[in-house]
Amino acid sequence: MIFKINGDIIGNDWKEVYDWFGIENTCPSDVLKALAEMPDGDRLQVKINSGGGDVMAGQEIYSVLRARNDVDIEVESIAASAASIIAMAGPSTISPVGMIMIHDVSTRCGGNKNDFKKQADTLARFDEALASAYVEKTGRTKEEILKMMDKETWLTAEKAVELGFINSITNRENTGLSNQIPGMKVTDEMLAQFNAYKNEEKRKAELKAEILDGLDKFGA
Numbered sequence: 749m750i751f752k753i754n755g756d757i758i759g760n761d762w763k764e765v766y767d768w769f770g771i772e773n774t775c776p777s778d779v780l781k782a783l784a785e786m787p788d789g790d791r792l793q794v795k796i797n798s799g800g801g802d803v804m805a806g807q808e809i810y811s812v813l814r815a816r817n818d819v820d821i822e823v824e825s826i827a828a829s830a831a832s833i834i835a836m837a838g839p840s841t842i843s844p845v846g847m848i849m850i851h852d853v854s855t856r857c858g859g860n861k862n863d864f865k866k867q868a869d870t871l872a873r874f875d876e877a878l879a880s881a882y883v884e885k886t887g888r889t890k891e892e893i894l895k896m897m898d899k900e901t902w903l904t905a906e907k908a909v910e911l912g913f914i915n916s917i918t919n920r921e922n923t924g925l926s927n928q929i930p931g932m933k934v935t936d937e938m939l940a941q942f943n944a945y946k947n948e949e950k951r952k953a954e955l956k957a958e959i960l961d962g963l964d965k966f967g968a
Contacts, residue, residue, distance in 0.1 A: 750793045751782040757801030757809070757830045765934055765942050774798065776808040783812070794821045794838075800829025803853055803874060810881060813837035822918060823848065823908075833878055835914070836885040842905045842914045850882060850893075851900040886912035 755772025766773040786792055794813065800806070806829075813819045814837040821840040828849035835848065842848070853874040855867065879893045886893070888911070908914040934942075 749782070749786045749790050750795060751779070753779075753794060753796045753798050753809075753831065753834060755798060757798060757806045757834070759802050759805045762802075762934070765939065768942055768945070769934065769938060771934065773801075774809070776805055776812065779809050779812055783816070786818075791818045791820055792816075794819060794834075796821065796823050796827045796831055796835055797825040798828070798831035798834075799826060800831045800849075803830055803878070806830030806833045807877075809834050810837045823905075823914065832913075833881050836881040840914045841916050841918045842908055843918055844905050846905045846908075848903040848908045848913050849901065850897050850903075852897050853878065882913065888912065 753774045755774060756766065758766060758773045758775050760775045760777045763773065763775050763777065783792060792813075810833045813821075813834065816838070819838040821835055821838050823835055823840065823842040823846040825843065825845070826847050826849070827835040828847070829851060832848050832850050853871050855871065875894060875897055876890070879890050879897060882888070882893045882896075883890050903911065903913060905914070905917050909917055
């Protein structure tokens with residue numbers, strides 16, 4: 749059974765927003781649904797084409813897939829950022845034109861100097877946690893991996909296999925290399941538009957309920 753991890757890696761709560769705008773996405777619930785629907789005795793063929801996204805969603809997907817022994821992973825175009833973590837979850841291949849990118853975790857931060865220091869410390873802990881997935885897959889030291897993350901390292905298919913991030917290169921031609929730049933696609937303006945739509949739908953539903961209730965009272 750084939751399961752595509754395309755577009756942004758997002759939390760389950762963002763699924764409805766992304767789908768409403770027609771933006772490609774993958775969330776943990778998508779993975780759980782695919783596993784639940786997989787026929788007995790089959791293997792889940794996970795094909796990754798993603799520039800990354802939400803760290804915690806990537807961690808959850810990684811943990812779900814890593815816990816199984818019936819999952820094969822193929823990087824068809826790019827597995828960057830959070831998507832590269834998912835690529836570490838099992839036996840893996842990569843298209844000859846595929847790429848892996850690893851880097852430090854980033855976030856938005858506001859506040860005073862203490863807030864910034866606390867956020868920096870938190871990000872450093874996230875980096876160490878994510879580095880553990882690369883260390884387990886490659887057998888390289890955490891110090892080496894963290895240095896690669898600090899530099900934002902892009903790996904070709906050959907280099908990814910050489911360094912142990914991927915097990916082998918596929919012998920099938922990939923016709924769709926993505927040029928997606930890592931980063932979430934839903935802007936604040938888009939979210940405001942979605943929320944306005946949802947509020948309007950709620951208003952219409954409430955108005956309909958009031959009308960129907962009024963008709964029932966008058967015996968219509």
